[in-house]
Amino acid sequence: MSKPQLYLLKPGxxxxxxxxxxxxxxxxxxxxxxxxxxxxxxxxxxxFDRPRAALVELLGVELQNSPALVFAEGDLPMGLACSEQTGRAYINDGKAICRWLGQQFHGMVPS
Incomplete structure (x- = not known):
C-alpha cells in the first residue's frame, strides 16, 4: 500500500x-x-493559483481544496469521501486530516 499524499499550498x-x-x-x-x-x-x-493540476487529476476540478490527503488508487479507508470523478478517497479539511492521522497512528487529535 502506498502512502497517502498530503497536498499543501506553498506559503507566500x-x-x-x-x-x-x-x-x-x-x-x-x-x-x-x-x-x-x-x-x-x-x-x-x-x-495557490488554480487550476491546481495535480489535485484536478487525482480528484476532479471540484475538489482542488488544500490541504488534501489523497489516498492511492484502490485504497479506500472506511468512512472517507471518494471523488465521484476518479474514485480516489480523500480528506480535504485540515482538522479532519489531523484527526484521521492521529487516530490511525496513535497521535494527538485537535479539539
Missing part, C-alpha cells in the same frame, strides 16, 4: 506574496507535534 502567495493558508499551517503544526508521523505521508507542495 497573494498580491504581496505575504499570505499563507491557515489550514496548511495547521498541518505543518501537527507534524511539529508528531515528527515521527512524517514518514507516514508523502508531502507535496503546490502553488
Amino acid at each position: 502567495y497573494g498580491a504581496g506574496k505575504d499570505m499563507f493558508c491557515p489550514d496548511c499551517a495547521l498541518m505543518e503544526g501537527f507534524f511539529v507535534y508528531h515528527p515521527h508521523l512524517k514518514a507516514q505521508v508523502e508531502f507535496i507542495y503546490i502553488d
